[in-house]
Amino acid sequence: MSFPEQxxxxxxxxxxxxxxxxxGDFNPIHHDEEFARAAGSDxxxxxxxxxxxIVAVRLARWARPAHVSTYRVRFTGQVWPGxxxxxxxxxxxxxxxxxxxxxxxxxxVLRAWATIRES
Amino acid sequence: MVDLSVVGRELDTVTFTVEAGxxxxxxxxxxxxxxxxxxxxxxxxxxxxxxxxxxxxxxxIDAPLAIGMDIARLLHGEASWEFERPxxxxxxxxxxxxxxxxxxxxxxxxxxxTRATFTTRxxxxxxxxxxxxxxxxxxxxx
Numbered sequence: 116m117s118f119p120e121q122x123x124x125x126x127x128x129x130x131x132x133x134x135x136x137x138x139g140d141f142n143p144i145h146h147d148e149e150f151a152r153a154a155g156s157d158x159x160x161x162x163x164x165x166x167x168x169i170v171a172v173r174l175a176r177w178a179r180p181a182h183v184s185t186y187r188v189r190f191t192g193q194v195w196p197g198x199x200x201x202x203x204x205x206x207x208x209x210x211x212x213x214x215x216x217x218x219x220x221x222x223x224v225l226r227a228w229a230t231i232r233e234s
Numbered sequence: 235m236v237d238l239s240v241v242g243r244e245l246d247t248v249t250f251t252v253e254a255g256x257x258x259x260x261x262x263x264x265x266x267x268x269x270x271x272x273x274x275x276x277x278x279x280x281x282x283x284x285x286x287x288x289x290x291x292x293x294x295i296d297a298p299l300a301i302g303m304d305i306a307r308l309l310h311g312e313a314s315w316e317f318e319r320p321x322x323x324x325x326x327x328x329x330x331x332x333x334x335x336x337x338x339x340x341x342x343x344x345x346x347x348t349r350a351t352f353t354t355r356x357x358x359x360x361x362x363x364x365x366x367x368x369x370x371x372x373x374x375x376x
Contacts, residue, residue: 130263137259139287140294142308154306163310166293169264171280172271180277180320183325187314229280 118177118204123215125199134165138139156193163190163225170202170213170227178211182212184232192217192224200224209233236348236373240301240333244354246329248289252278254323256285272305273374276318281313283367286329297331297352311349312370318363327364329356334368341375348373 124130131145140162143150151159167188175183194200201220204211213227256280258268266280271279290296298308321327334353341347354367 134263137256137263138281138284138294138344139290140284141292141307142310144308163311164284165263168260168279168281168284172261172264172266175277175280180271180279183277183280183317183320185314185316186280187312189312190310225286 116206118174118206118211118213120201120203121171121173122218123166123200123202125197126165126194128159128196131161131165131196134162134168138168139164140164144214155218157195159196160209161194161196161198163188163206166194166200166215166225167227170215173202174204174211174213174227174229178229178231182233183229183230184209185230186227187229188225188227189227192222194224198224235314235346236302236336236338236350238262238336238338241292241336243301243333243367245297245300245331245333246290247328248286249328250286250289252282252285252321252323252327253315256288257282257323260285272323272328274322274324275321278322280315280317282321283327283329283354283365286354286356294369295332297369298350298373300349301333301336302372303348303350303373307374309374310369311372312368314368318365321364325364326359327356329354329367339351343375345375345376
């Protein structure tokens, strides 16, 4: 069974605030523009586990949620407010390798690996 | 600067109920219909154990700050979960977090880059292991 290419976002500032509250990630670099710039960032950017969490639920929908045995995500680039992502995956037996890139570019913002249990 | 002697240190233990309301908020934040992820027969989203961070004063960054990582240079590098079984609304879980590893290397823009791995084992009310979570945080060089 193949994993259909799908689009995520665009991720808005409101999405970032909503995830801060829902997920408990209050690192100011994700919501405080002044703090983010002082820390050397071009501005606030989304938490890795906002896009990483969206990728996980898309995977879980495809595999059936109770069948996700492991999920690992590595954050390889910032997701800025307004960014849309394109999610693709390759399947090899019970292993799934996913990547999300910024729509319209080759910038990979996250890679993820999952194993799916059969029963 | 992180003192390397923190490796192996137990940071905290939290016990909490996986509340349907918190799962619903999380599902919404992912653009999902909460009904699909919160019922007694529904498995929670794979990243749902982040809701345990609500029990910590500074949320997810409590662990890296507790070992002295600098918030102004802090990045989340990686996260993973291994499930013995799915997580469901209503589960009562206990999670104990330890510092699994700390490595240092020369930063790309100078200074010392520190990478720390925090591991949390979540057990259920019967003491059975439900999931093992790992977070990798990076403190960039100067």
